[in-house]
Amino acid sequence: MDEQGVRGSGSPPTGRFRRGAAWWRSGPPWVSRWGAEGGRDGGAAWPWPSTLLLTVFVLVGSSFAAHGQEGERAALDPFARVLLLVAAGLLLWRRRHPVAVLFGTSAAAATYLGAGYPYGPVFLTVAVACFSAVVAGHRRAAWAAVGALWAAHVLVAHWLYRWLPPTGDAAVSWGQEAVVLAWVVAIMAVAELARARREQWARDRAERAQAARRRADEERLRIARELHDVLAHSISVINVQAGVGLALLDSDPEQARTALTTIKAASKEALGEVRQVLDNLRAPGEAPRAPAPGLDRLPELVTQAAGAGLTVEVEGEPPRLPPGTDLAAFRIVQEALTNVVRHSGSRHARVRLDKAAGTAGDPRGAALRLCVDDDGPATGADAGGSGNGLAGMRERAAALGGTIEAGPRPDGGFRVLAVLPLDGATAKEGER
Known part of the structure; x- marks a missing residue:
């Protein structure tokens, strides 16, 4: 007082499919109603490039794995390839619905495994879905889905293998089960580390944004304070002298002239100081002229x-x-x-x-x-x-x-x- x-x-919410945008970045036109970038639910961008690359890798890698395990596991048939496509294709929604994608890929992998098809890159789809779920904060769902998949593997490899293809299959050793469990723990550990780092980066960004807002507020207050001090003093002098000039304009013109001279000097000084403040605003990196x-x-x-x-x-x-x-x-x-x-x-x-x-x-x-x-x-x-x-x-x-x-x-x-x-x-x- x-x-x-x-x-x-x-920005206005972006995400509508834009004419001329590359399809591998924005998705094909039939997903435009979901939004090529933001989606209907405000999610992240459609991960087309990585999903396409993973799908090709899973299909090609599974074919090579089938050749290497020929006679030990069932050959790849159309149903196996459909399962591989489903497991890999679901990853397209991993940023929008990470939990559903995780359980979907786990179910596809468990079905693939129970049908006796060759071990191979199909488990990579589960690893990627698990990683996305943990990073998104769905840790319990990730542990539940991976635990269920490992339990299904134990059930098939040590009990149901007698009735499931391929014919004459033997039980998997517990040493191999320990290796699978170690890989599961490693994937979860890496996902937890990525989640922690991502949260730390988010906190750092929020702190930097808050510090920037605080600096902007302090600078705004400093400028307001400077302008108030300059203008309040000069305008007070001008106000007093204007009253003197009006009062003496007829009776003492010379004194009125002095008052007007003072008004001119005070206003000139105020304009100079205000101009200096504005110059600092327009060119904040430059040294002040005065x-x-x-x-x-x-x-x-x-x-x-x-x-x-x-x-x-x-x-x-x-x-x-x-x-x-x-x-x-x-x-x-x-x-x-x-x-x-x-x-x-x-x-x-x-x-x-x-x-x-x-x-x-x-x-x-x-x-x-x-x-x-x-x-x-x-x-x-x-x-x-x-x-x-x-x-x-x-x-x-x-x-x-x-x-x-x-x-x-x-x-x-x-x-x-x-x-x-x-x-x-x-x-x-x-x-x-």
Whole structure:
């Protein structure tokens, strides 16, 4: 709130099939109603390339496996190839319906195994479906499906093999079962690792996005604070001088001319500072064309306040300060004097500068103390406070690890006291 308040109260969803898009990226036209990229359920893209590659590998690899196991396992027939196509083709939906695809590929593989067809790449389809389910977060379903498939393999290999093709098949050794179990555990472990890494990447992206939003918010607040300090001070001076000029326009034209000259100078300075802020926005990587204001411009503030009818008495010499601290100190004094002009009945203010040395009992070390006093009560006239003045001063001080105290004095009047630490100020600015 301003001093007046303190005194008075104490893409659009994409995914439709696009004309000219490559079919291996977007899918054929008959799946356009599901969405080539987003799908009806907002899922991921159709994995056409990998599914096609896996289907070819499973079919060709199973043919080679059948030649190698000829006489030991049943030969590949059309039913076997249909099972292979179903197991591999289901993988097209693994990103949208991972659980259903996992159980479907497991059922196809179990049927393929129970029919006595050759061992081979058909189990790769189960591994890929299991991996997708675990990465999607369906861990229990993945363990259940893989466990059911392994149990079916044990049942067929050690009991049902007597009644199932091929004829004369023998039981599988438990050593081979241990190898199959080791492969299952390895696949699940890799899938769990991929899921953990994917979740970590998602957290990292979310943290980076949050940090970017926080930096954008801080920059927006900094710009709003800077514009408020520049405009509030200059417009207050312009407002006072415009009132003087209107009052003296007929009786004292020379004094009215002086008021208009002050208005011109104040507006020119405000335009220059606003232009500098806008230039920094348009070219954030470039160095500012003019140095940021600091306490070395305190005499200008005194002169501008005098033009608004306020006499300012300055005590103490401005010390050498880091750029950020110097700018904050200048803006705090500027806002405090602006509030005196706008909200105080006093036409006299005092600005006191003290540099306190660090002591053993003060962990902050050296600090700059800024004190702005006036003796007048709140006028309540033409306040126009936006509620951002004192809040902006507190934000500037807090950014440097300092404090602001603002409020009525016990003996009357109003005081703004700022304490800005000097030790570590440069480091804090570097962190921002």
